[in-house]
Amino acid sequence: MSRIWILTIHAIGVTMFKNARFVVEAVVLAVLIALCSCSSGPSYPDDVMSALEQAGDNKSSLEAVLEHFVAEGDSLKTEAAYYLIGNMEGHCYVNYKLVDTSGTKIDFNVLDYPDFDSLLSATASMEDSIGELDFDRDERIDDLESISSDFLINQINGAFTAWREKPWASSLSFDDFLKYVLPYRGSNEPLEPWREKFLQKYEYLPDSMSNSGDPLEAARLINDDIKTWFTFDPRFYYHPTDLGLAEMMEIGLGRCEDMTNVTIYAMRANGLAVTSDYTPHWANAGNNHAWNAILTPDGSVIPFMGAEANPGRYSLANKFAKVYRKTYGKQKENLVFQERKQKSIPGWLAGKSYEDVTADYIDVCDVCVELDKQVPDSIDVAYLCVFNSGHWKAIQWGRIEDGTVTFLDMGLDIAYMPALYINEEIVPYGSPFILQDDCTMRVLRRSEDEIDQVTLTGTTSRRLAVSTDGVSRFAPRLGTEYELNVWSDGWTTIGKKVAQEPVLVFDSVPSGGLYWLTATDTDKEERIFTIEDGKQIWW
Numbered sequence: 001m002s003r004i005w006i007l008t009i010h011a012i013g014v015t016m017f018k019n020a021r022f023v024v025e026a027v028v029l030a031v032l033i034a035l036c037s038c039s040s041g042p043s044y045p046d047d048v049m050s051a052l053e054q055a056g057d058n059k060s061s062l063e064a065v066l067e068h069f070v071a072e073g074d075s076l077k078t079e080a081a082y083y084l085i086g087n088m089e090g091h092c093y094v095n096y097k098l099v100d101t102s103g104t105k106i107d108f109n110v111l112d113y114p115d116f117d118s119l120l121s122a123t124a125s126m127e128d129s130i131g132e133l134d135f136d137r138d139e140r141i142d143d144l145e146s147i148s149s150d151f152l153i154n155q156i157n158g159a160f161t162a163w164r165e166k167p168w169a170s171s172l173s174f175d176d177f178l179k180y181v182l183p184y185r186g187s188n189e190p191l192e193p194w195r196e197k198f199l200q201k202y203e204y205l206p207d208s209m210s211n212s213g214d215p216l217e218a219a220r221l222i223n224d225d226i227k228t229w230f231t232f233d234p235r236f237y238y239h240p241t242d243l244g245l246a247e248m249m250e251i252g253l254g255r256c257e258d259m260t261n262v263t264i265y266a267m268r269a270n271g272l273a274v275t276s277d278y279t280p281h282w283a284n285a286g287n288n289h290a291w292n293a294i295l296t297p298d299g300s301v302i303p304f305m306g307a308e309a310n311p312g313r314y315s316l317a318n319k320f321a322k323v324y325r326k327t328y329g330k331q332k333e334n335l336v337f338q339e340r341k342q343k344s345i346p347g348w349l350a351g352k353s354y355e356d357v358t359a360d361y362i363d364v365c366d367v368c369v370e371l372d373k374q375v376p377d378s379i380d381v382a383y384l385c386v387f388n389s390g391h392w393k394a395i396q397w398g399r400i401e402d403g404t405v406t407f408l409d410m411g412l413d414i415a416y417m418p419a420l421y422i423n424e425e426i427v428p429y430g431s432p433f434i435l436q437d438d439c440t441m442r443v444l445r446r447s448e449d450e451i452d453q454v455t456l457t458g459t460t461s462r463r464l465a466v467s468t469d470g471v472s473r474f475a476p477r478l479g480t481e482y483e484l485n486v487w488s489d490g491w492t493t494i495g496k497k498v499a500q501e502p503v504l505v506f507d508s509v510p511s512g513g514l515y516w517l518t519a520t521d522t523d524k525e526e527r528i529f530t531i532e533d534g535k536q537i538w539w
Contacts, residue, residue, distance in 0.1 A: 042070070047086035054089055055144045064149040069156070076174060080156050083178050087329045088143050090352050094188040096240045097138035101131045105138070110235040111251070116464070119235050135240050143191070151191060155184040158195030162271030167206055168215040169271030171297045180273035180295055183328035186261035187276070189242035197245075198269035205270070215272055216302070219294050220310045222266050230254070230262055230307045232467040237287075256290045256305075256467045263292050263306025275327075277303060277357060279320040280348050283414045284539060286389035286462050286525050287469040289316070293325070301360060308467055317465045321386050321395045321411040323361050324354045331355050335397050341380045346394045346421045349383075356409060364409040365439035369418045371403050372430045372489075376422075384410065385417045385426060387539070389462075390524035392417045392426055412437050415444075415514065415528060415539035432487055432514045434530075434539070444530065446486050446513035456484070456504040458536055459517055462525040471527055473538070475502035481520040486513040496520070514539075 044052070044066060052059050062085050069078040098106040106126070113119040127133055159182045163169050172181070185191065202222055206212040209221065233253040236243075243258045245265060254262070260276040267274040273295035280288050291314070292306045304311040330337075330352045335345055337352070348354075358364055371382065382405040383394035398405040405418065418430035434442040459482065463472040476482060476499035484506050485491040497504050504517070511531070518526050529536045 042066075045082055045086060048082050051085050051088050051144060058145045058147065061147065061149040062144075062152075065152045065156075068149070068153055077156055077160060079174075080159070080178065080182055081152070083329070084152065084156070084182065084184070087353070088147070090330075091143045091185060091328070092188060093139075093141045093143075093190045094137060094241070095139040096135045098133055098238075099136045100133055103136070106130075106133060108238070110239045113235060116234040116237075119238060123238070141190075143185075147191065151193065152184070154193065155195060156182070158199065158269065162195070162199060162269060166218075166271035167212040168218050170213065172271070172273055172295075176273055176295055179327065179329065180275050181268050181271060183268070185328075186264040187242045187257055187326065189261055190244035192245045194245050194265040195269040198266045202266070202270050215294065216296065216311050218270065219267060219272055219274070219304070222270065222272075223263065223304065223306060223310050226263060226266060226307045230259065232256065232259060232308065234464050259305065259307045259467060260290050260292050267294070275325060277323055277325050279323055281321075281386050281388040281393045281395055282318040282469070283321040283386040283388075283395075283411060284319040284527065285317075285469050285471045288388075289318075289468040290326075291316070301357070303361075305467060317468050317470055319411070319414060320358075320362075321384075321414050321416070322356065322409075323358045325357045327353045327355055329353065335381065341378055342421065344421060344424060345397075346383065346426060349394055349397055358409045358411060362411050363437075364411060365435065367407045367410050367416070367435060367439075367441065369398075369405050369407065369430060369433075369441075371400070371405065371418060375400055375403065375420070375429070379420055379422070381421075382429065383419050383421060383426065385419050385428075387415060387417070387528050390526075392419060392428060394419065394421070394426060410435055412439070428489065444487065444512065444514040446488050446510040448510065450511040451508050452511050453505065453507050454509045454531055455534070456506070456517060456536060457502070458538075459519065460525075460527045460538065462523075471538075476504050477519075478502070483518055483520065484509070485516045485518070486510055487516075488513070491516060 052062055055062050065081050065085065069081050098108045100106060110119060113122060123133060163172060163177050163181055205218055205221055209217050211217055230248060230252050232255065236253065236255040236258065239255070242261060243254050245262070248254055248258055248262050264274055264276065275293055276290050277293045278288065278290035282288065291303055293301045293303045294311055295301055302311040304314045331354060334352060334354065336350050367384070369384070380400050381397055382400050384396045384398070384407045385392035386395050396407045396410065398407045410416070412435055415432055415434055417428050417432045419426045420429045421427070432444045434444065436442055457475060458473050459476055461472050463470045478499050478501070481496055481498045482504055483496045484494040486494055486509070494509055495506055497506065514528055514530060516526065516528050518524050527538045529538045
């Protein structure tokens with residue numbers, strides 16, 4: 001019991017028989033004084049307080065970071081600690097495992113195979129014998145529950161050292177520093193110290209530059225060095241867990257996610273404002289892609305590919321409908337933060353830490369779409385999809401109002417499909433359409449009245465294109481059976497043909513639709529197309 005509390009009670013006892021009202025007032029005052037004297041400690045911003053409450057047994061580690069910088073008296077470092085802890089919820093390390101249809105884990109190491117083709121052959125053989133294989137989450141370690149105070153303090157100190165000492169960082173605002181230099185992770189990789197390693201590795205840079213104040217020159221020099229010891233390897237498509245720094249430096253190989261992460265480490269450690277942009281699904285090819293971007297002194301952002309191509313010398317391999325930027329801070333305009341009837345959200349759109357930067361890359365339009373069917377009362381959000389690896393995949397969301405939906409900032413000259421998300425599945429809810437270069441929509445509906453004979457001269461397949469996927473086009477292969485489908489609230493078969501020559505002729509094909517030609521027993525990576533003036537136009 002506090003000394004103030006004891007003295008107050010003593011005062012009450014002396015006077016309680018003299019004035020009853022005074023006794024009541026004195027008791028109330030005593031309680032208030034006692035409550036104040038027993039206060040539970042310092043108060044932090046609301047988001048920081050919320051993070052501390054979610055940290056469980058690791059709360060003391062986060063509090064130690066806050067107390068360290070408050071005691072140090074550096075207000076900017078304290079704000080940086082607030083930023084990292086206040087936005088830490090959701091950041092984590094995720095490990096994946098390869099499983100069969102029963103969920104049994106399959107031991108699998110991509111480096112056991114000499115190249116990508118042999119790996120594909122091995123997985124195909126496994127699927128023939130034990131059934132379809134897929135990746136499933138094996139382990140998740142949340143930063144809030146595991147990050148150490150020493151790691152976070154060292155990360156903050158290292159970031160400030162680079163920001164305050166590197167000549168090319170002098171024009172970087174504190175806000176941009178928080179977004180692009182301070183964050184300690186690139187994606188969902190294991191946490192490892194990296195700032196001191198790369199700060200020392202490139203300490204020679206200022207003296208070797210023609211203009212030590214130019215961040216682009218510094219980025220080029222660092223990236224040129226990374227290219228000498230790290231490169232893309234398609235085998236790591238089958239290693240979906242993001243690599244940690246120690247593993248990356250040991251093997252010198254990874255997928256595009258790993259390439260962007262190691263570049264983020266090397267450049268943020270040296271005060272360069274670098275992040276990762278990505279498209280979750282290519283609009284005219286399979287798979288996805290991530291790449292780096294650097295903030296320049298004039299506020300523009302220049303894309304490049306870490307370990308592959310420098311700023312100003314990088315072009316993206318395929319067409320995208322959307323580009324998003326990974327952020328450490330929570331983006332309150334994202335769908336997960338919005339009031340909505342339906343709680344489940346497809347895939348990556350449920351993320352809290354990404355922002356839409358499509359308009360920084362390409363011309364865009366807002367698209368108003370009318371849904372073809374009655375929407376269930378329990379749903380008020382719809383999705384716009386692109387066709388990717390044989391499926392329609394959600395790329396943007398919009399609010400349903402009277403059966404129509406507006407989707408913001410969509411890429412042009414792309415085939416789209418409106419859909420709902422029902423029972424954890426994408427369900428098409430309108431006709432596919434082409435968003436044309438003039439922002440008009442060309443709806444693709446099969447005609448029930450016009451039936452044609454069509455001659456198809458081409459098909460497609462997936463191919464590797466440096467650090468991502470591309471598309472190969474070629475004539476139908478002799479002796480291969482192909483199936484032609486047209487979209488009509490789902491893929492409807494028109495027929496099958498075995499190629500006897502490098503063309504395929506199909507009779508009774510409805511005109512005006514969206515078509516898909518697939519080879520029998522393939523992975524269905526072929527692209528969709530329209531038929532215009534007798535020619536196949538690929539989307």
